[in-house]
Amino acid sequence: xxxxxxxxxxxxxxxxxxxxxxxxxxxxxxxxxxxxxxxxxxxxxxxxxxxxxxxxxxxxxxxxxxxxxxxxxxxxxxxxxxxxxxxxxxxxxxxxxxxxxxxxxxxxxxxxxxxxxxxxxxxxxxxxxxxxxxxxxxxxxxxxxxxxxxxxxxxxxxxxxxxxxxxxxxxxxxxxxxxxxxxxxxxxxxxxxxxxxxxxxxxxxxxxxxxxxxxxxxxxxxxxxxxxxxxxxxxxxxxxxxxxxxxxxxxxxxxxxxxxxxxxxxxxxxxxxxxxxxxxxxxxxxxxxxxxxxxxxxxxxxxxxxxxxxxxxxxxxxxxxxxxxxxxxxxxxxxxxxxxxxxxxxxxxxxxxxxxxxxxxxxxxxxxxxxxxxxxxxxxxxxxxxxxxxxxxxxxxxxxxxxxxxxxxxxxxxxxxxxxxxxxxxxxxxxxx
Amino acid sequence: xxxxxxxxxxxxxxxxxxxxxxxxxxxxxxxxxxxxxxxxxxxxxxxxxxxxxxxxxxxxxxxxxxxxxxxxxxxxxxxxxxxxxxxxxxxxxxxxxxxxxxxxxxxxxxxxxxxxxxxxxxxxxxxxxxxxxxxxxxxxxxx
Numbered sequence: 074x075x076x077x078x079x080x081x082x083x084x085x086x087x088x089x090x091x092x093x094x095x096x097x098x099x100x101x102x103x104x105x106x107x108x109x110x111x112x113x114x115x116x117x118x119x120x121x122x123x124x125x126x127x128x129x130x131x132x133x134x135x136x137x138x139x140x141x142x143x144x145x146x147x148x149x150x151x152x153x154x155x156x157x158x159x160x161x162x163x164x165x166x167x168x169x170x171x172x173x174x175x176x177x178x179x180x181x182x183x184x185x186x187x188x189x190x191x192x193x194x195x196x197x198x199x200x201x202x203x204x205x206x207x208x209x210x211x212x213x214x215x216x217x218x219x220x221x222x223x224x225x226x227x228x229x230x231x232x233x234x235x236x237x238x239x240x241x242x243x244x245x246x247x248x249x250x251x252x253x254x255x256x257x258x259x260x261x262x263x264x265x266x267x268x269x270x271x272x273x274x275x276x277x278x279x280x281x282x283x284x285x286x287x288x289x290x291x292x293x294x295x296x297x298x299x300x301x302x303x304x305x306x307x308x309x310x311x312x313x314x315x316x317x318x319x320x321x322x323x324x325x326x327x328x329x330x331x332x333x334x335x336x337x338x339x340x341x342x343x344x345x346x347x348x349x350x351x352x353x354x355x356x357x358x359x360x361x362x363x364x365x366x367x368x369x370x371x372x373x374x375x376x377x378x379x380x381x382x383x384x385x386x387x388x389x390x391x392x393x394x395x396x397x398x399x400x401x402x403x404x405x406x407x408x409x410x411x412x413x414x415x416x417x418x419x420x421x422x423x424x425x426x427x428x429x430x431x432x433x434x435x436x437x438x439x440x441x442x443x444x445x446x447x448x449x450x451x452x453x454x455x456x457x458x459x460x461x462x463x464x465x466x467x468x469x470x471x472x473x474x475x476x477x478x479x480x481x482x483x484x485x486x487x488x489x490x491x492x493x494x495x496x497x498x499x500x501x502x503x504x505x506x
Numbered sequence: 507x508x509x510x511x512x513x514x515x516x517x518x519x520x521x522x523x524x525x526x527x528x529x530x531x532x533x534x535x536x537x538x539x540x541x542x543x544x545x546x547x548x549x550x551x552x553x554x555x556x557x558x559x560x561x562x563x564x565x566x567x568x569x570x571x572x573x574x575x576x577x578x579x580x581x582x583x584x585x586x587x588x589x590x591x592x593x594x595x596x597x598x599x600x601x602x603x604x605x606x607x608x609x610x611x612x613x614x615x616x617x618x619x620x621x622x623x624x625x626x627x628x629x630x631x632x633x634x635x636x637x638x639x640x641x642x643x644x645x646x647x648x649x
Contacts (some may be wrong), residue, residue, distance in 0.1 A: 121517045385636055448575075449519060449575060451575065454519055454575045454576075454577055455555065455577070456515075456517035456554060456624070457554075457578040457608065458547050458548075458553075458554060460521075461552070461554070462549055462550070463551065465550070483520070483551045483552070484551065484552045485521055485552070486519060486520065486521050486526075486573070486574065486575065487519075487573055487574070487575050488573040489521070
């Protein structure tokens with residue numbers, strides 16, 4: 074699909090890096106001079122703007138955490154006065170106090186530009202009708218997608234969330250071609266539509282969806298695309314970055330992160346060390362042009378890797394892979410970082426066992442042990458002990474190769490593993506550290 | 507005709523911890539199902555409880571409804587004389603016929619002792635055992 078901003082999107086990589094360095098340097102000088110919070114942090118880290126002599130020197134700068142935004146509630150770390158702001162959004166605060174994000178006119182402009190590039194990279198443009206079924210209001214999803222879609226010339230239908238039957242009627246009557254919502258809400262729309270006797274695939278013009286704001290998998294993409302007859306694109310962002318900002322392009326080979334707006338690093342969540350492309354770690358973002366609420370080396374807590382090589386679409390900007398989980402869930406077993414989401418993904422590929430699991434970490438002597446409890450599926454249950462042992466060994470082998478750490482597998486009776494209690498019960502750590 | 511000698515055994519997946527056999531046996535008791543014979547095979551942290559019961563279909567439904575993982579397995583029951591040499595006679599027949607045993611367990615009842623066998627070629631085993639003068643349990647006995 075043709076680029077929205079070809080000069081920037083197809084900028085040669087070395088030119089892009091020079092631009093990033095220039096933007097980083099001026100950002101750091103500006104923050105050091107005018108923002109008390111950043112100046113204090115940089116002094117604590119004993120780093121001065123003059124120390125930033127190359128793009129890689131971003132690694133000298135201090136990290137920033139969600140807790141910094143909470144501690145600065147509501148606007149103590151803003152870099153703009155209230156009379157320069159055109160909007161506030163407020164995060165839901167599910168894991169603590171809410172956080173407030175402010176926007177200057179230019180911040181809104183860059184946010185819209187970012188999504189305009191993203192949406193057009195999937196072929197959205199004039200003539201399309203985009204139903205925005207993200208929540209409008211304090212949440213960034215609705216208004217963010219709205220501005221991005223208007224910018225590329227699409228007609229926006231701002232349905233927000235809820236009243237699903239009416240959403241489906243409007244989708245048919247106004248010939249909606251694209252939708253932005255959470256993947257689970259789109260599945261719900263599909264189910265409600267079937268109950269109404271409407272096939273999204275055959276009875277609507279819907280051809281693409283921008284799905285995000287919650288974790289989803291390649292398996293789920295396959296199911297959505299087949300069932301609803303659309304192309305489903307991953308969309309990424311958080312309120313701290315502005316809101317939803319980045320998507321995959323039509324190639325569906327990772328999410329393009331526009332380098333003139335954001336400088337990304339993948340770091341080892343345990344050590345803070347910068348990792349190489351292809352290595353899984355914690356996404357850390359420096360927003361190079363944000364005015365009201367600058368973000369420098371912000372540790373988002375999402376796990377992913379930078380995709381290697383250039384995308385077939387011709388856009389030069391770096392891409393990240395699908396979000397694999399949250400840093401908050403991370404376990405360290407025998408010095409190896411282990412994420413429950415890795416276990417979940419591995420189990421999805423083994424039909425002999427169910428998708429529910431429990432991880433039990435213990436310490437025998439000086440050595441950590443990791444046990445994964447799984448249920449044998451109905452189809453795979455055999456009367457023969459030897460066949461059950463083969464399943465157990467196969468699961469152990471698969472987990473070991475995807476986690477890089479030895480794992481014992483215990484087969485348990487169906488229904489005995491935690492289902493909906495959330496991650497707290499999925500991991501039992503018996504080590505007294 | 508071989509089919510009439512193929513007995514449906516129920517096999518139940520069980521974790522290896524106290525109370526699991528009690529849960530299975532209690533469920534069968536509450537459903538009024540009689541256990542004719544059973545054995546427990548044990549592995550690393552789990553086991554398989556195998557049982558011949560008078561109403562296999564009902565037992566399957568009862569246990570499955572309670573969330574147990576249950577399957578049916580075809581086995582045969584070879585009658586033995588309940589006196590010295592009884593097992594030896596039957597084992598010789600099986601050996602001569604080239605029948606390989608995957609697993610076996612036995613009970614000694616009022617009328618006779620019975621050796622329950624899981625073999626890979628079950629219909630062939632039935633023919634071989636009958637041809638060599640062995641006597642088999644009728645499947646109908648366990649219905």
